[in-house]
Amino acid sequence: MFVFPAIDRIVYGQSAAQGLRIEAERLNKNRVFLIVSGTMNRSTDEVAQVRNALGSRYAGVYDRIASHAPRDDVLDAAHAARTANADLIVTFGGGSVTDAGKMVRLCLRHDISDLDRFDAFRVVINPDGTGYAPDYEGPTVDQIAIPTTLSAGEFHAEAGCTDHRSKVKHAYRHPALIPRVIILDPLSTVHTPLWVWLSTGVRAVDHAAEGLSSQFSNPLSDASFLQALRLLSQALPRVKSDPTDMDARLDCQFAIWLAMAGRMAGAKMGASHAIGHVLGGTCGVPHGYTSCIMLSHVLRYNRSANADRQRLIAEAMGRPGDEAPDVIAQFVADLGLPTRLVQVGVEREQFAAISDRTMREIWLHANPRKISHPGQLLEILAAAA
Numbered sequence: 001m002f003v004f005p006a007i008d009r010i011v012y013g014q015s016a017a018q019g020l021r022i023e024a025e026r027l028n029k030n031r032v033f034l035i036v037s038g039t040m041n042r043s044t045d046e047v048a049q050v051r052n053a054l055g056s057r058y059a060g061v062y063d064r065i066a067s068h069a070p071r072d073d074v075l076d077a078a079h080a081a082r083t084a085n086a087d088l089i090v091t092f093g094g095g096s097v098t099d100a101g102k103m104v105r106l107c108l109r110h111d112i113s114d115l116d117r118f119d120a121f122r123v124v125i126n127p128d129g130t131g132y133a134p135d136y137e138g139p140t141v142d143q144i145a146i147p148t149t150l151s152a153g154e155f156h157a158e159a160g161c162t163d164h165r166s167k168v169k170h171a172y173r174h175p176a177l178i179p180r181v182i183i184l185d186p187l188s189t190v191h192t193p194l195w196v197w198l199s200t201g202v203r204a205v206d207h208a209a210e211g212l213s214s215q216f217s218n219p220l221s222d223a224s225f226l227q228a229l230r231l232l233s234q235a236l237p238r239v240k241s242d243p244t245d246m247d248a249r250l251d252c253q254f255a256i257w258l259a260m261a262g263r264m265a266g267a268k269m270g271a272s273h274a275i276g277h278v279l280g281g282t283c284g285v286p287h288g289y290t291s292c293i294m295l296s297h298v299l300r301y302n303r304s305a306n307a308d309r310q311r312l313i314a315e316a317m318g319r320p321g322d323e324a325p326d327v328i329a330q331f332v333a334d335l336g337l338p339t340r341l342v343q344v345g346v347e348r349e350q351f352a353a354i355s356d357r358t359m360r361e362i363w364l365h366a367n368p369r370k371i372s373h374p375g376q377l378l379e380i381l382a383a384a385a
Contacts, residue, residue: 001266002264005157006176007155007181009180010181011023012184015187015188016046016187016188017049020146024057032054032059032086032088033084033086034051035090035104036063036097037092040093043191059085060083062080062081067280068160069159070164071118073100075107077104078107078113079113086108086141088142088143088144089101090145090146091143091145094148094192095200098151099160101179102172102179103118103172105142106121106139108139109138109139115165118161121134122134123172123173126360139174139176145181146182147184148192149288150288151200151203151204151288152204152257154178156260157175157178158172158173159171159177160172160281169280169282171277171362184250184253186249195336197239197249197252198239198335198336199287201239201255201288202295204252204259206276207225207228207262208228208255208258208262209225209299209328210272210295211268212316213299213306213310215306218265220265221266224259224265225258225259225316228262229255231254235251235255236248236335237335240335271301271367272291274358275294275354275358278357278358279346283346283350285344285346288337289337289338292339293338293340293344294380295332296328296329296339297325297383299324341384342385351381358377
């Protein structure tokens with residue numbers, strides 16, 4: 001089943017400031033609240049340009065969202081947006097900022113004002129793969145997303161939000177969580193640290209590779225994933241070579257759009273996404289790094305179940321006949337990114353807890369090679385150590 005998302009427009013070919021001004025006017029929004037990257041706000045004029053373009057429509061800004069969107073940061077941002085009487089949330093930053101915007105809108109809709117109230121809305125997955133997503137009314141305040149990384153959360157009707165007390169990142173899902181407008185402006189991404197841009201680009205490779213090798217793939221999702229891999233395998237090295245190459249940056253942005261379109265067509269993710277979700281919330285590993293490290297090892301583990309599908313990955317990335325895990329590992333290494341857990345501070349002593357928590361991740365139970373107990377995850381983690 002293809003799920004058409006509740007996105008009005010995907011804007012490209014104009015600056016972030018100009019695009020936002022036009023869209024705020026079109027939507028008739030007069031109390032525009034910005035949730036932005038703190039580093040970008042303090043060290044560049046990008047946020048100031050957006051604020052100035054809004055003029056009297058500007059209502060306020062929050063720039064203190066930490067990685068993986070902690071609940072307490074979301075509550076602070078929601079309080080600020082509520083006080084500003086926001087009628088539009090604009091997120092300008094990476095994946096954590098985008099997710100925080102979704103969660104702030106949920107807080108505004110349901111008057112969430114304490115840490116424990118989040119639990120009523122989170123997706124619950126049991127170790128055997130059963131579970132449920134609560135039924136609730138979706139946000140009524142719209143969101144415009146201006147992404148500065150390649151994590152692609154802006155194309156997804158789900159948010160991740162971390163309970164810092166338990167160090168667990170929970171998923172929240174509702175069709176109305178997805179931003180109404182997405183603005184892709186490569187020029188606004190030049191301030192993103194290169195390692196963040198490249199590693200979140202590998203996250204997008206992960207979307208496409210796990211989707212393409214999924215047993216739930218179909219001709220429509222295949223077309224999207226294959227073109228996403230072709231673009232990313234060429235454009236990411238071009239950006240590494242020349243960070244000012246705007247055409248390459250825009251190709252990367254088109255690629256993540258394609259990768260997420262494949263997911264909308266019904267293909268599912270697997271163990272790389274599941275483990276990565278836990279590595280982020282529990283161990284504090286950045287979004288992109290989780291894919292840099294785990295994807296090749298998960299593909300190698302799954303090879304007995306989907307070798308024919310994995311061949312498509314290698315072909316799309318320009319290396320027909322090679323093994324997909326080797327292609328991915330070399331690609332990541334050539335970008336100068338980490339390929340082992342020890343490089344990001346994850347030690348073997350943490351593997352048991354990571355494995356137990358990963359059993360409660362929804363994508364684990366869609367992995368092509370069935371994983372039914374934590375010992376199988378320990379095997380993958382040991383290979384990635």
